[in-house]
Amino acid sequence: xxxxxxxxxxxxxxxxxxxxxxxxxxxxxxxxxxxxxxxxxxxxxxxxxxxxxxxxxxxxxxxxxxxxxxxxxxxxxxxxxxxxxxxxxxxxxxxxxxxxxxxxxxxxxxxx
Amino acid sequence: xxxxxxxxxxxxxxxxxxxxxxxxxxxxxxxxxxxxxxxxxxxxxxxxxxxxxxxxxxxxxxxxxxxxxxxxxxxxxxxxxxxxxxxxxxxxxxxxxxxxxxxxxxxxxxx
Numbered sequence: 001x002x003x004x005x006x007x008x009x010x011x012x013x014x015x016x017x018x019x020x021x022x023x024x025x026x027x028x029x030x031x032x033x034x035x036x037x038x039x040x041x042x043x044x045x046x047x048x049x050x051x052x053x054x055x056x057x058x059x060x061x062x063x064x065x066x067x068x069x070x071x072x073x074x075x076x077x078x079x080x081x082x083x084x085x086x087x088x089x090x091x092x093x094x095x096x097x098x099x100x101x102x103x104x105x106x107x108x109x110x111x112x
Numbered sequence: 113x114x115x116x117x118x119x120x121x122x123x124x125x126x127x128x129x130x131x132x133x134x135x136x137x138x139x140x141x142x143x144x145x146x147x148x149x150x151x152x153x154x155x156x157x158x159x160x161x162x163x164x165x166x167x168x169x170x171x172x173x174x175x176x177x178x179x180x181x182x183x184x185x186x187x188x189x190x191x192x193x194x195x196x197x198x199x200x201x202x203x204x205x206x207x208x209x210x211x212x213x214x215x216x217x218x219x220x221x222x223x
Contacts, residue, residue: 031209042118042201042213043156056210058113091155098209100146103155 002026004104006092012110018080021107025073025094031055033101034067034077035091043091049075050097079109087111114139116204118214125192126222133217135202136184142204145185147176150199150216159200160187192221 005024013019025032030051035043046065048055051072060067064083069075079086089108093101115138125131135145143164148156162169162176162185169176173192178185185204189196202214 042215055208100158100161
């Protein structure tokens with residue numbers, strides 16, 4: 001069974017630039033999550049989708065972050081403009097619904 | 113939303129000893145509690161989980177206990193081995209599966 005796919009794996013940008021991350025969940029998984037993991041911390045939930053609807057985006061900094069999940073499958077997370085404190089690993093995860101999320105390999109973002 | 117606190121932040125044990133990591137949650141509606149292991153530079157991997165209708169679950173050397181009244185749950189690792197060294201995260205979610213994580217515990221098993 002294929003796992004959660006993410007790209008790119010690494011990204012280096014300068015502050016105030018824009019960046020986008022892509023995620024393809026496990027086939028058939030209706031729930032998709034984006035987490036931000038800063039070094040030494042636990043994953044912080046940014047946004048949760050159920051199919052193509054948003055379940056929870058209470059911790060998403062909406063002035064600069066946006067996410068979409070068109071057609072209820074792939075998802076993109078965008079940051080515009082980036083700040084230094086956005087340097088982190090961005091983890092995408094998916095689940096069938098009621099159950100543990102399975103994580104992708106993550107995208108390591110460095111903002112200079 | 114749910115708030116999950118995890119203790120201790122670091123834990124060092126001798127090989128063969130037991131390790132216990134504790135988490136508390138804030139929302140009594142939370143009903144699902146997974147535990148993840150994350151090795152350096154890798155993604156979190158599910159190691160065990162428990163639902164609110166169960167008080168304890170065991171899988172070989174790993175067990176999880178849940179106290180709904182006190183709103184806390186714990187991970188127990190027995191007969192620790194060096195390969196158990198990693199960061200462990202607890203998580204909690206409610207009916208809509210909004211999974212919130214603790215801050216993590218760095219476990220070091222000394223040979």
